[in-house]
Amino acid sequence: MKRDVMEQLIEWKDSADRKPLLITGVRQCGKTYVCKEFGETYFEDVAYFYFEGNKGLASVFEYDFDVDRILDELGNIIRGKEIIPGKTLVIFDEVQACPNAITSLKYFCENKRELHIICAGSLLGVSIKRDNISFPVGKVDRLQMYPMTFSEFLRADGGEAIYKGVQRYEKGRELPELYTAALEKALKYYYIVGGMPEVVAKWVETHNFEKIEKLQDNILLDYSSDFAKHAPKTDIPKLGWIWESIPKQLAKDNNKFVFSHVKAGKRSNELEDALEWLVDAGLVHRLELVKNPELPLSFYADATFFKVYMADVGLLRRKSGVSHRTIMEDSELYKNFKGAFTENFVLNELISQGIHPYFWRSGNTAELDFLFEYDDMVIPMEAKAELHTRAKSYQQFCKKYHPDVGFKFSMKNVGNHEVSETKTYSIPLYLIWMIKQYLNW
Template sequence: MYREILTDLINWKNKDRRKPLLLSGVRQCGKTYIIEKFAQDNFKNYVYINFEKSERIAEIFDFDLDVKRIITEIGRQYKTDIIPGKTLLFFDEIQECPKAITSLKYFCEDLRELHVVCAGSLLGVALRQQNISFPVGKVNRLQLYPMNFKEFVIANDRSDLIETLKNWTTDREIPKLYSEPLTKLLKEYYIVGGMPDVVKAWIKNHDYEEVEEIQNEILSDYADDFAKNAPISEFPKIRWVWDSVPVQLAKENNKFVFSHVKEGKRAADLEDALQWLNDAGLIKKTELVVTPELPLSGFTDKTYFKVYFSDIGLLRAKSKVSPETIINETELYRRYKVAFTENYVLTELISRGKEPYFWRSGNTAEVDFLYEQKGNIIPVEVKAADNNQAKSYKQYCKKYTPAKGIKLSQKNIGENLCESTPTFSIPLYLAWNIDAY
């Protein structure tokens, strides 16, 4: 399936000052598949080492970190020549071999002409928990996320919709010829999400029961990761926090509150569990910006944040909201519809390279997301329906006069002008093209 990160991988391959590449991403988001696809299309051969499955290979790194000796011994084990410029060397689940992580420094310094890629599902957790000598400044880094909506549309054989709308005139409404299939696909994306195995099953059979079965298997695998990789003392706390995220996100004031996770528990009891989930890539925190000035990271209240899932489909499955509920959009689904829509926009912004925050003025006004773009702060108002009344957004614009802004809702395209801020109103299904506005 098409993944946008392939372009980034090719750019990395052709860099003059290329370093070993560290590819991070939540478990089962497609890291191994995409590197193998990249290798097959761009190299004469590649060597794949999974340190989780091939534990004995780690012994090659025990003697010393002479990278020429290392690749000679690896080549002998796999009965192939490892040739700089022609071979891709792929270390998978590298967190299982700390010395292999350390060796990246020497691959960078002594054998930079060899293309080396590393991946790890729980690398963030491992680096925090283990005493690993990380090669700071000696690696390039990329992050792979679950499939975004654009990739989902292309996987559903509707790349024509993407091609048609990517250069669409910004003041022209979108006719039903395009809006209706995109609206349908967006509902399906809320149900299926972007985990590649789930998307693959959906494309093949269009069976919601099969989709939910695979999603529940992934959620069970994540729970097994908690038990296997988390400190024993943190395991139950991680489960409590994980179970609490969908419920708290659906609250009207969806600030994450530690005391709502488990009765009698406070932030000091649960902060490490929340950080574990964040390091594992399973959740994403967005912090409150008190004063929207550049850089946004310098004006946050780190004690006041929201928590989202990394994948909208897994959030839907974890919340036990049926596919029929999303398709029919019943009124009883109103609160979770808002939560799902916010989570969808959050993951779309992240997949576009944004670092989202949010703004709130007491309990009276809130702008869902803020991000930096070429020296500007872009406010993004998110509406789950076609109601485009946005009092909080207008209050923000009046107070801070941003240069431009975005409203995402079910309404068709249009340009609405606040008193001081040019604001594009675009459909939710165009969040992937937000930079065009």
């Protein structure tokens, strides 16, 4: 399965000012697979080291940070084969289990820049904040990985020709049914399956809903086990409460995250650390409110008023108890939750493209789903689950602030028009992976 992150790894490999690379991302999003595939494709040799539960391996980093000694012991003693800079890709997996290995990256950067070294960790984001690690600030490159996007899923599930064909069409031109029918069906499948690589692989192999749901259940159980294994003991029950509350909070008409709805009698100051743990682990995303849409948006974000979404729509669908039949048949009973589910999908797609959005609200009269900055512009975006694209809040925002460009994502075909002098692109949800192409167009 092709992952878009591979292009970033190639760019890192060929960079003249390359540093050791830290890859973070939610557990089971494909970090290890991508690292190994990258090494086997672009290097003569791969030296892979797994740190979790390996005290012997960790002991290599306890004496000092002499990189020549470390490489000699890793290569000639532990794996029985020399590590050759420029030819060998070194992979440190679950590196958060060995804080000294993280600290050593400073010395690899300073004294062995010719060595290609990648460190990956499912809970690395948590460990960096939580543990007393001498972190090599300024001495590492960073890369965040996510579950597979819709376009990656489409290509993995036999849609490579559709993927390439769409890009041959002029950006403002409607797509023929040859494309729209296939893409609509693929999007429904993606809503069911999601982007966890193991689940996608099983889907591609079997196209069996029951088999992929068993894998999704196992992943959700693994995440809960991580709470008990890696989180502070005082936070374990809090993590469970928050984790279980996310689908319920999304189902509300006003899906602002409310701490008092997590557990009766609990206040935000009692639960904030637990929520931050989930964010650092990559399991959830926060979408913060911006009332004043000026640049930079981060300066005007209200960190106390936010929504919380899950990192994978397939897991959200399974955790919410929504049947695959409900998705495939567009059941009316699913209509209310479908809007929040669509927002979750759009947010994940934006974040995977390096776009970090906010949402806008004007009192109780209007709420815009997403707002992000791009090339000195503030870009408004509205997301609708169905064909209906009338968006009063979007119109109100454009009338008040007059942005140059905006987007409406729905199941409606491609089109564009003016809204209060704002160039507005109507784009199907299944083409959200092309948003930067539209912005540059």
